[in-house]
Amino acid sequence: MERIERTKSGEPGGGPAEPARAPGGADGSSGTAASAPVRHAPLASFAYTAADEEKRRGVRRMKTTATGLLLLVALVYVLATWAKNAGVGGWPGFVAAAAEAGMVGALADWFAVTALFKRPLGLPIPHTAIIPTKKDQLGASLGSFVGENFLSGDVVRGRIHALGIGGRLGAWLAEPDHADRVTAELATALRGALTVLRDSDVQAVVGEAITRRANAVEVGPGLGKMLETIVADGGHRRVVDLLCVRAHDWLVLHGDSVMDAVQGGAPGWTPRFVDKRVGERVYKELLRFVTEMRDMPEHPARYAIDTFLTDFAADLQTDSDTRARVERLKSEILGRREVQDVIASAWSSVRTMIITAAEDEQSELRLRARASLMSLGARLATDGRLQAKLEGWLEDAAVYVVTTYRTEITSLISDTVASWDADQTSKKIEAHIGRDLQFIRINGTVVGALAGLLIYTVSRAFGA
Incomplete structure (x- = not known):
């Protein structure tokens, strides 16, 4: 509303503010501008209105x-x-x-x-x-007066307790429309927060946190335990089967390459037909060996692989030299730029996924959040212990605020x-x-x- 009067002491909308006079003398105007205590300019909200x-x-x-x-x-x-x-006579005296x-x-x-x-x-x-x-x-x-009578811990605690916030909040959240509203507001807040955050900052933090965590934890024993479980359950056998099949197929398709490699490694003084016969023999034996490994689950080579993996799993858990080598390999892998780029870029994927889910009312994220809110509301409305716990938290928080910041308030x-x-x-x-x-x-x-x-x-x- 339009202001009717403005003072010389800096009322909003007027000219430059002048220092307000401090009350001191009999007429409240003593004290010069130089000696008077400095006052705040009138607040903008305090205006003389129509x-x-x-x-x-x-x-x-x-x-x-x-x-x-x-x-x-x-x-x-x-x-x-x-x-x-x-x-x-009479009435004039009374009047x-x-x-x-x-x-x-x-x-x-x-x-x-x-x-x-x-x-x-x-x-x-x-x-x-x-x-x-x-x-x-x-x-x-x-x-x-306000601080002593309205901002005391007992007054605030008693008032919050009398409100019965736990039960009211529970009954309110249990309503589907209210749960939808809260879910929508949370989704909006989440989108806003993710939009404000700079990707470069978050990526740096995520990359540093993952790297620091990975460097702080020794991976050898964990890998050894996992490998031991896999070998004991026979989970590695499918991998061996796949390798045997792929090796057999490759040998079938690239037999000439194998024989040429064998012949190329022969001494120069041997006759060519001998090198060729040796190459063919090596290729046939290699193909036979791979074929037998592929077709014979009890092949000795398969047993050797089992033994090697079992021993390696044990070394990962107990052998200090093996564990040290694994740690050095881990550090080298984490230190590579390509790995750091992959770690940093993970945030972009996660951010896009979260924003997309937050915007979609039928996304799994929104539906689960809504169901969780309604479930929480139903529990709050009926569970006295949960109500008391929530109200206790609110009371403690409010009492802490008013007692800690009473002077500021x-x-x-x-x-x-x-x-x-x-x-x-x-x-x-x-x-x-x-x-x-x-x-x-x-x-x-x-x-x-x-x-x-x-x-x-x-x-x-x-x-x-």
């Missing part, structure tokens, strides 16, 4: 009414006194006494109400203009009040409560008149 101006017009109307009533009883007093002095007491009550209440916001008649009377001059002390007192009140401009604060408060305060003046006039009439009547009754 609504405040409308309320202030209502205050002015009530002031006019209260002042008019004072003038009325003053006129009644003058007329009654004139009638009494003119020799009219004059009531009017006189009404004037006293009206003036006393006018002084009290005016002293809250400014100095009556501009006179430097002590303990007047209370709000402008005592604004900071009032803010500090309000902050202390209450300083928000005192600092905010201290940042307000004194005159603007006084105007704003008067606009909100001034109308009711004018009723005090009216009531003071009426009550004073009735009290004066009663006192005068009692006095006359006892012959005073």
